[in-house]
Amino acid sequence: MVADMSYSTVSNVIDTWEEIRRTENYEEVVGTALFLKFFNLEPEAKIIFGFKDNNDLEDLAKSRRFIKHAKYFIQMIDKALGMLGPDIELLTEILLELGQKHVSYGVRPEFFPSMGRALIHAVQSILGDSRFTPDVKDSWVEVYGALSYDMIRAQKL
Numbered sequence: 001m002v003a004d005m006s007y008s009t010v011s012n013v014i015d016t017w018e019e020i021r022r023t024e025n026y027e028e029v030v031g032t033a034l035f036l037k038f039f040n041l042e043p044e045a046k047i048i049f050g051f052k053d054n055n056d057l058e059d060l061a062k063s064r065r066f067i068k069h070a071k072y073f074i075q076m077i078d079k080a081l082g083m084l085g086p087d088i089e090l091l092t093e094i095l096l097e098l099g100q101k102h103v104s105y106g107v108r109p110e111f112f113p114s115m116g117r118a119l120i121h122a123v124q125s126i127l128g129d130s131r132f133t134p135d136v137k138d139s140w141v142e143v144y145g146a147l148s149y150d151m152i153r154a155q156k157l
């Protein structure tokens with residue numbers, strides 16, 4: 001749950017996120033790396049985004065809908081990071097609602113771990129190994145785990 005995250009976990013993620021934001025065109029850079037990896041892991045999920053299963057991944061990356069979700073996703077992480085702390089209860093409510101919307105989009109709970117792996121891959125590829133230390137990695141894994149935990153449990157409410 002988002003309410004359980006420690007201060008050092010959150011600050012590790014916020015600090016490295018700030019660094020990524022300084023990359024030119026960061027939303028698209030992160031988003032493209034994220035989704036190329038995600039569809040590699042979960043080719044079946046392409047259908048949810050309105051793509052045929054045999055579409056070439058490079059074409060997918062140029063698709064407007066693909067980029068749109070990548071931006072939604074990054075904006076949600078941004079928003080969530082900004083709400084940790086005093087707004088934590090409101091953030092939990094937003095995530096529960098977002099989780100329920102995802103059911104109506106056809107998103108199955110088992111897609112969430114792959115999205116997490118893709119996110120870690122994207123962040124690592126931008127930060128580089130010297131900055132993406134094991135400690136930083138653990139923090140990202142924990143923050144993604146907490147966000148997706150609230151979204152997934154909403155799917156079962």
Ligand code: HEM
Pocket residue numbers: 045048049065068069072073076077098101102105107108111112115147148151
């Ligand atoms: C922690 C994980 C995730 C976050 C934070 C997230 C965030 C978001 C946000 C903020 C939106 C726009 C919401 C709105 O309609 O108001 C959205 C839409 C959507 N998300 Fe996610 N998402 C996550 C995981 C996933 C996964 C795992 C999938 C697919 C396998 C997915 C597929 C979609 C789809 C299909 C839409 C509708 C947008 C469209 O059709 O273009 N999301 N997501």
